[in-house]
Amino acid sequence: MLAPSNPNFRSMPEANEELRISHGDFNTTLQAGYFILAVRAAGLVVGPMKGFNAAAVDKEFFDDGRWRSILLVNIGYPAEDAFRERLPRPTFEEAVRMV
Numbered sequence: 001m002l003a004p005s006n007p008n009f010r011s012m013p014e015a016n017e018e019l020r021i022s023h024g025d026f027n028t029t030l031q032a033g034y035f036i037l038a039v040r041a042a043g044l045v046v047g048p049m050k051g052f053n054a055a056a057v058d059k060e061f062f063d064d065g066r067w068r069s070i071l072l073v074n075i076g077y078p079a080e081d082a083f084r085e086r087l088p089r090p091t092f093e094e095a096v097r098m099v
Contacts, residue, residue, distance in 0.1 A: 025070060032071050039075055045082070047074040 003009035013020035032048065039046045049072040057069045089095075 028070055032073070036073065039073075044075050045078045048072070049074070 013023060036046045036048060050070075052069075052072050054069050057072070058065075058067070062068060
């Protein structure tokens, strides 16, 4: 059982498509973050991308409609000159306002 304290937990997302999609997208985003960290820990470079033509990707790879894309990730080894020097960052005082 997913949530012993709430026996109706399983039926809640089944009855509410908006809730199901919202929670699914949120959880998928968290899992994508873990995936990116794992790939980087393996020594590869990761380039997550949003703003692509999701409908075209879904038609090409998930034509049956059971899955949909929310993120593309390119993975690989960088070229020797792929990185530039880190740009200046704001100081703590510039970036944080204590209230």
